[in-house]
Amino acid sequence: MPDSQQNISQILTPDEGAALDLRKISAADYDLWLPLWRENNHGRVSDDVTANTWARLIDDAQDVHGLCLYVRDEAGVQTMAGQLHYILHPVTGHVEPVCYMQDVFIASNARRKGYAKLLIGALASLGAREKWARIYWLAEGDNKAAQALYKTLGLKLDFTFHVLPL
Numbered sequence: 147m148p149d150s151q152q153n154i155s156q157i158l159t160p161d162e163g164a165a166l167d168l169r170k171i172s173a174a175d176y177d178l179w180l181p182l183w184r185e186n187n188h189g190r191v192s193d194d195v196t197a198n199t200w201a202r203l204i205d206d207a208q209d210v211h212g213l214c215l216y217v218r219d220e221a222g223v224q225t226m227a228g229q230l231h232y233i234l235h236p237v238t239g240h241v242e243p244v245c246y247m248q249d250v251f252i253a254s255n256a257r258r259k260g261y262a263k264l265l266i267g268a269l270a271s272l273g274a275r276e277k278w279a280r281i282y283w284l285a286e287g288d289n290k291a292a293q294a295l296y297k298t299l300g301l302k303l304d305f306t307f308h309v310l311p312l
Contacts, residue, residue: 244278
């Protein structure tokens with residue numbers, strides 16, 4: 147893993163006392179990550195998948211990574227407002243890796259504040275610094291909030307998506 151990936155917290159974390167803290171997910175984040183993970187998956191993901199996903203997120207040897215966004219209230223209490231999971235992988239069309247942005251999730255009580263755009267912007271900055279070829283993602287067509295945001299960020303390609311369950 148590139149050194150700047152390991153130091154992402156130094157690049158993305160504001161000064162101490164700032165209202166927002168955007169950084170790489172670490173083992174210490176589990177208790178606040180889990181409720182957002184469950185809400186994002188509507189409780190339909192098994193405990194085994196959850197444990198495996200978490201283990202991958204905090205293992206620097208894996209290609210699965212995560213960012214988290216904390217918001218500090220007036221009393222100084224931090225809550226996780228959002229999380230973003232991404233996977234780096236090779237492709238045949240580029241020498242550089244590409245990034246699949248798999249999950250962007252903002253807590254229900256923290257939506258409509260620009261936090262998803264902030265997380266995606268941090269990922270894009272990291273990708274530019276690391277020289278990734280591109281970031282790509284999928285989004286449900288009926289998720290109006292996500293579609294409105296994504297229309298401002300990337301190029302929509304006219305592809306269909308197919309899945310072959312095994």
